[in-house]
Amino acid sequence: MDVVVPLVVFLAFVTLVLTAPRFDAFRGRRRSAELAGELTERHDFRPRPEFTASRLPVAGPPFHYGAAQRLTDQRGGVLDGLPLTVAGYSCRYNGETHVYGLAVLSLPSPVDRVEVRHERPFHSVLVTEPVPEGRVTSGETDFDARYRSYAADPEQARRVLSAPRVRELAAAPQPFSWRVDGTDLLLWRSGGWDSADALLGCVRAVTSVLRPVDA
Numbered sequence: 001m002d003v004v005v006p007l008v009v010f011l012a013f014v015t016l017v018l019t020a021p022r023f024d025a026f027r028g029r030r031r032s033a034e035l036a037g038e039l040t041e042r043h044d045f046r047p048r049p050e051f052t053a054s055r056l057p058v059a060g061p062p063f064h065y066g067a068a069q070r071l072t073d074q075r076g077g078v079l080d081g082l083p084l085t086v087a088g089y090s091c092r093y094n095g096e097t098h099v100y101g102l103a104v105l106s107l108p109s110p111v112d113r114v115e116v117r118h119e120r121p122f123h124s125v126l127v128t129e130p131v132p133e134g135r136v137t138s139g140e141t142d143f144d145a146r147y148r149s150y151a152a153d154p155e156q157a158r159r160v161l162s163a164p165r166v167r168e169l170a171a172a173p174q175p176f177s178w179r180v181d182g183t184d185l186l187l188w189r190s191g192g193w194d195s196a197d198a199l200l201g202c203v204r205a206v207t208s209v210l211r212p213v214d215a
Contacts, residue, residue, distance in 0.1 A: 024191065025090070028099030029072070031192040032088030035101070036073035038196040039086060045077035049086050051104075057184045061121035061177070062100050064130050064185055066091025071102075079203060082106060086199065088192060098122065101192030103203055113152040113212060115179040116169065116197040119190055120148075138166045146175070165209035172205040173198035180210065 003062040051074045056063060058160035063069065074087040082105055089100045099185035115132055123129035132150040138161040147169075159165075176189040185206060 006088070012145065022145055025097040028101075028191045029088065030088070031194070032073045032099070032101060033108065034195060035086070035196055035199065036075050036088075039075045039077065043196055043200070045075040045086070048074040048076035048085055051076065051087065053089075056089075056102075057104070057179075057181065057186050059181070060115065060130055060179055061117070062091075062098075062188050062190075065122055065124075065127040066093040066098060068092040079200060080207065083204065084096065089188070093122070093127075094124070097150075099191060101189045101199070102199070103187040105187075105197060105203055105207070107180070107183045107185055107207075107210070110182045111180045111185075112156050113150075113179070113181040114210075115150045115177075116161075117148045117177045118146065118175040118206065119177060125185050136161065138171075139163065140166045143167075143170050146170075160209050168208050169205050173201040176202050178202075178206050185210075186215075 001130070036045075038046075051071065053069050053071055056071075069089070069091045070087040070092070074085065076083065076085045078084065083104075085104045087102050089102045091098055111136075113132070121129050133151055134150045134154070134157075136149050136151050136154065136157040137144045138149065140163055143166045149157070149161055151160070174189065174193055176187055176193075178185065178187045180186070185203075187202060187206065
């Protein structure tokens, strides 16, 4: 009996370790499908199957690793007059499926590159973490502790990451990462967003901080 109990505990632990990644992938896919349904029913989004992986702004996370990269649950709509596409994204690495939520917004005019990361991009012995040039800080201690920010133009960084605008980002419904380069604004979040309102609130937080100073 003294041997059996530790063995059972050990086997349960091994089972948990082996099944946890599969459960995370299942939960991410279910969340993506539920989000797509909510966008369709409540926000007048429509299926957009033509938006495939080849249409993604692929320079940078979370597209820097993995095989079998694919999009699911693509939905297109309009948010505050701007075209928005939302999708689930998955890839395979080392036998595991990794799932993300994506949102791609088309901006009316180009913006120099800015990237704000909430979570460290996936990396491993064989996958180098992509680190952009132009590391910047906002001066807001709490924000800088939670996010890593990069910008091609230091002057633009001072405007976008000013104290009031950083507080707007921090007050978004859920933490997330985003990158803008030209007219493409990409948001991503590991596992996806909990609801359509949370996703749209995050998109609005970024478009707000990107607005011109006199807007």
